Amino acid sequence: MFLDEILSKYPKDSEYLIEILLEYQASKKNHYISAEDVKRISKYLDIPESKICSVISFYTMLSMEPKGKYVIQVCHDVPCFVNDATNIYDKLVELLGIEDGETTKDSLFTLEITECMGLCNVAPAMRVNDNVYTSLTPEKVERIVNKLRGEAK
Amino acid sequence: MIQQKVVSDRFAKVDPLSIDSFLKYDGYNGLIKALEMHPSKIIDEIEKSKIRGRGGAGFPTHIKVRALSNAKSPKYIVCNADEGEPGNFKDRMIMENDPHSVIEGMVILAYATGAEKGYIYIRGEYQNAIKIMKKTIQAAENKGFLGENILNKGFDFKLEVRSGAGSYVVGEEFSLIESIEGKPGRTRVKPPFPTEKGIHDRPTLINNVETFANFAHIVLWGGDKYAQIGTESSTGTKLISLSGNVKNKGLYEVPFGTSIRDVIFKLGGGVPNNRKIKMVQLGGASGPIIPEYMLDMSIDFDRFENFDSKTGTGAIIVIDDRFDLFDILLINMKFFVHQSCGKCAPCREGHTQVVNLVNKFKNYQAMEKDLLSLENLAKVIQQTSLCGLGQTSMTSIISSLRYFRDDYFARVRY
Secondary structure, three states: HHHHHHHOOOOOOHHHHHHHHHHHEEEEEEEOOOHHHHHHHHHHHHHHHHHHHHHHHHOOOOOOOOOOOOOEEEOOOHHHHHHOOOHHHHHHHHHOOOOOOOOOOOOEEEEEEEOOOOEEEEEEEEEEEEHHHHHHHHHHHHHHHHHHHHHHH | OOOOOOOOOOOOOOOOOOOHHHHHHHHOOHHHHHHOOHHHHHHHHHHHOOEEOOOOOOOOOOHHHHHHHHHOOEEEEEEEEEOOOOOOOHHHHHHHHHHHHHHHHHHHHHHHHHHHHHEEEEOOHHHHHHHHHHHHHHHHHHHHOOOOOOOOOOOOOOEEEOOOOOOHHHHHHHHHHHHHHHOOOOOOOOOOOOOOOOOOHOEEEEEEEHHHHHHHHHHHHHHHHHHHOEOOEOOOOOEEEEEEOOOOOOOHHHHHEEHHHHHHHHHHOOOOOOOOOOEEEOOOOOOEEEEEEHOOOOOOOOHHHOOOOOOOHOOEEEEOOOOOOHHHHHHHHHHHHOOOOOHHHHHEEEEEEEHHHHHHHHOOOOOHHHHHHHHHHHHHHHHOOOOOOHOOHHHHHHHHHOOOHHHHOOOOOO
């Protein structure tokens, strides 16, 4: 029913497919589009399910696999790399007990190495869902993770 | 004074979310003046300004603008805010600090070319910029600078924000068009060019955020005066995204012709802890890697053309002597493996093989024949790829083979 609400905001035009997918995924706790969702969107826009799947698999921000409540994306491109981004990633691995692409057993965190997010002036940087965290140090990362754990309780 | 603020002049002065604050600082005066002019006169001024695209390639803007104005309606204008090239953040800064300047530029161009609809395509990672631009469009519509019957001149222009969903290649113009149509961002064969057949096969003009932010100034000053800034071949100012191992990372605006060394040392304050510069990457992951002795090169499209790349985005990434060339190359090449859309073979297969070869050098396991293979493969990818991604992705390899050849030989086993 929540999906229907989002769909009704958009014209029945496949041009809006990516907008719909992004908005719906952001509203879901586990940040993913299920096979059932694909069916309903396909009916609404009157396009084949395969077309929707090809879009989801092309764009890295869209997923058909459930993720954690907090998706942590750490930048690892050159401007962050030369500002010690490797230490930031290693600290997250140590704190969360997971590596790139994995989700914690309690479905709280997903860790992803990501490409440049255009925050090179405040490197190293990471994103947690839609929020950005910049000029990171391992200590700062620990505080952020602890804070998120606290909020989730 | 190394900096000359034109595009970034209002940054920190205006409240980005207040149209009244924008209006206090000359905001929309360029549009008001443009609407008193004949559309063809505006295009003449753009031609006289000699402005070239700020997205990296440096294509003369007036050629695209004239092509669109000669095309039949319906036609579209797109602002390319899919700033995915690593090391670049200038477009984000414009949208977050002076969003109305982008809209003003788009409306001026819509009036000059007769386009009735426009899109601002912003990468999905830029959530803050997306929110700001959506609010800014609303505010501009409410005040009559956008939408129907703009400033009571009987001219309409609708503008929509579209969000990217995580794809670097979508910054390429045809991939971006496919994405706006709600499809995976896989490029098309050109010609026909976007100004002939773009969105829904209709004529489409795509410009970078920074290019749009320049139009109001060109209209207000006149093209001739604008062309006095910068150099003969590259007029105006350039926003520079300075990052890496530099004391004062950040955004700077300098006239074309300024040397890279001045940007790094006089504006950026040099390298922290008195370390030496090992290399500097220009433009982003698809730009050249140059040694310290080349830093006196000026920021100029003609100089950048030596590299066949998208150097003109204005990113400067400083890398100090703690870092190994091959670690940097490997990050660049893995990036392209991930970002290739997979449509054409040289790009899809080639980047994986380049990663294997770079890994050999990184691990001291390369043979002399690997050096030849890398050189050949880089040329094949550059010359036979369909779109700008594969055509420019090898620039860091090709330039480092030229300027850091000793680093390669030091890793070859005999």
